Amino acid sequence: MLRFGAAALVGALLTPAVSYAGDGHVGPWTGLADRERSVDQFLRQAIDDGAFGVVSSVRIAGRSPVLDCVHATHVVRLDPVSGEASASLDLQLRANGQELDGVGIVFDEGLRVTAASADGRDVSLEDVSYSPTRITTLRFATPLPTGETTVIHLAYEGTLACGAFAASAGVVCTKGESFGYFPQQAVLPSFVDPRRPNETALDTMTRDIEIHVPANVDVVATGEHVDDIVRDGERVSRWVIDQPLSRTVGTYVLTGRLGHVTVRDRQVPTTLFFPAPGSTVDSRMAAWSVPVLDFLEGLAGPLPYKQSLTLVRLPATVRDPGTASFGMTLLSESYTRVGELLHEETWAHENSHLYWGITIPESNSHDSRLMSEGLATLTQLDYTWARHFANEDRDAYLARRFVPMALDLRNAGMVVPPIQLGLNDGDPSSMDSTRFMLWAYFRTAATLDHLRVSVGEESFRNALDDYARECRWIGCDPRDFQRMLERAAHTKLDAFFDRWVTANTRPEVTIDFTRDESGASATFTKTDSQPMTLEVWLGLEDGRRETQRVDLQGTSTTVQLPTTGRVRSVSLNPRHDVLVEVHSAVRGDLDFDGESDGLDLLACTRLLGRKYAGEPGSGLWNIDETFDPRCDRNGNLRIEQADLDELASNFGSLKPQ
Template sequence: MIVRACALLLLPLLLACTVAQAAPSRGFDVLHYAVALVPDIAAKRVQGQQTLRFRAGQPLPTLTLDVGELEVTAVMQGNRVLAFEQGDQQLRIRLPTPLKRGAVAELRILYQGAPTFGLEFDPARDEVYTIFSTRQWMPSVDAPDERATLDLSVTLPPALLATGTGRALPTRTLADGRHEHRWRLDTPMPGYVYGFAAGRYQQATQQHGAVQLRFLSVDRTPAQLRSVFARTGDMLDFFAARAGLPYRGDYQQALVASTIGQEMAGVSLMSEAYGQDVLADPSQTALMAHEAAHQWWGNRVTCASWQHFWLNEGFANFMTAAYLQQAQGEAAYQSQVQRWRTRWEAVRAKGADHALVYANWDSPSGDDRTVVYQKGAYVLHLLRSELGEEVFWHGIGDYTRANDGRSVVTADFQRAMEKAAGRSLQPFFAQWVYAAAAAAR
């Protein structure tokens, strides 16, 4: 009890720290990326060029971007070649003249590379697709608080189909017969939800209200794809109702060679093995629900820094269970809750529990991920029990709508839930969010 009292006294300081962690100043804001990629699937390499439009937030002599393992070959402003250096997976560009605060400029970057992750190649399937993180296939500010619009094109052999983030534009046929697939993302989104997938896909489409659904796979027939993703429209309806925000745009789901699941803006990737699991047992819809939930909690309402990652992943896990409760019954929900608690208690038992808000998220362990994904979802379940159905879901909806298109910290969520409850929730947040369980009891 003494330790818990101390936690309550420290809460204002903890809240101040979460604000400070929200977004380190970079000195500029990316407005738009225009990226053209040419993957070589057989060689597992990529060539790219990018136009970057940005605004200086302060006098700006240099620009720093994340580039992973890519090799930048040239940086230009108009016809002028700019000096740059690479190191520690970053690109530092020296501007010819420091930009004044508020000035907007464009740069063109040429690059190539053979990423070992982030851009996944499977030559046997004639497939290429992106997973976390974006810096491995395009120079970018690879941080969740940086939102920008995107034009993306990927040049591929004519036999391949593709899906990508944004509104599909007409495919161009080039002089050599290759196809340039193009997408435009009109709403600014975090760079980590940019991406694409391409392969010798079979496809199925389906209209669900105003949303066109599209399903892709190398291994599954169109009929099998419709069976695998039969619940997709229902999921989107459920999450839209809980958020109080309709889904916008079209939604595409692809089964790729191997992934634990990857959300993008308007696209979700899952593995072919998962698709087979769903065909064998149609109740195994949790993963696709998790990725669909991210279209609201993660993509539209985004943690401002990885220290608050539980606002993405804990939320997606919890909303998945809430969907299963509606679709499959109370036992399905309680089964998810028990899994979360069991996973978290194992971490706590070995002394590895942690507050949901991290001081840093540079090298997360498996235990850290359990805290963010499983404990984060379990804490939302406990908050639901504390507040009751009406107040809890009212708060979730208000929080989501108020922060649509924004980057948030945990204090934003706490304020929304306190407003819905009409009272302070400091004791709950001090015990379950801002302190490890061992210190909170």
């Protein structure tokens, strides 16, 4: 879950809780989803209310931001129990492409700017209390010309109010002796272009962070750890973000009595922190971190950190689901309720954001989440298969995991917008939590896996290697990934991206085939004329499976499919099923062997009484889903006697040979 600050519309990894089909169990998903998106929705409301002097929250996309933040130096003195704080900020910024009027600074409502200046420029301040934050706008007496740079200097102080966002249970911060939680917009401000607060293109910056707390208080912060010095009753903790990080990605300061466990076998010092005295889950999370981080580095290369990597178990009381930032991954202990397997998988998802969204950002995370949340969701599924289910057929495993996500996408009673949003497709912050989950996580991951099957695993992996290498710290978008895929697969993918990325379709494909001495002659009929490539499965009489990739043109394509044995069935890789509705030409033929027979009926009879009853948007958490949509003949998410009767009515239908 990536959590973004006020300068952008949040996308963060919206991780729901487990909801197993048919058992009525509902975990923490709804509440956590709402809390995670609170900052995003707060910004949208603030813009609509004119808090920035701009009364339109329609996003500005497709170009570089005018406010180019370069580097920030933060020095913060904090009493984490009382919330008393004083801080200084030196922010280097540049006017990019147009004149820049000033900069908006957003922090806790209890803080106020006491001094402000800018190198070589006169400035004025405007201050608005927009609960639970304060928005201070520093305006230049004359706009900063295009291409010019200045450094602004701020001092601010007060007592943190640590209020809550009205639209959710999310909080700005929490004070306390045992654990203090101070995310971005508490003592570390977020930065906004006051004329264009709804600008969403990527802007990256580096930071130095210095935190002063009482000597008996532990502290960790976002970034790599430089050092801790205790003197004169005070602890001074220094952290550095020395690579360009999106200014909208959250930064954290965590204080209190912190326990810690060292993660073994890591070249870079890696530590899991938690509120003392800790619990049994901490040793599990530390143990999981070894295979999780090894898997991720095998996928995307070494992590870029040289001095430290900080992992955090957040207490449920701070109401933050978790996120990733520079050199830091956080996850709420609320996820202990989903069971160890899914908890570990969620930990893999969050840590994967150290790559997908942090080291390798999207150029505009509000137009699309394909290359952040989509890749993170796909990564967690791949990790769980490799770690726990490698003895199971990988295609069957992934297809099974996508079944409940497909059911959610088809039956949530709403239209999910395209993965790549156009300016007329609305704003992610206006989506309710379920719709956002379907758009940002389920559809993106399903599309990536469908694409992976379409171009082939090797080509997809080679393109992902290129993406991880070429897009580090600079930001890329889905069309950049398309270019890399086309280079790896030696094929054009405009039709795929036009159909499934910038549009939202689910074409129907019907398979008809006849057996012959060399294999089978198959005809694929589809409901539109756009080309597509699909992986065809040829089941042989001796139990083996052979695969071929077939290019479908027009509305009907007939191909010869040679095999090394007698063909029993012709079907598609079931990982296509989320985005392609596939049928046999013989009604009731569920196993695609050209006959409606006892095998089809038996497959559904054993599922009689099953129903899909997952909470909308919770399909990712149905790790052992056994509901088979092919048996649900009337589409009511239940496998009933009426479905079996309908199948039985087709019994004996077969394809003439």
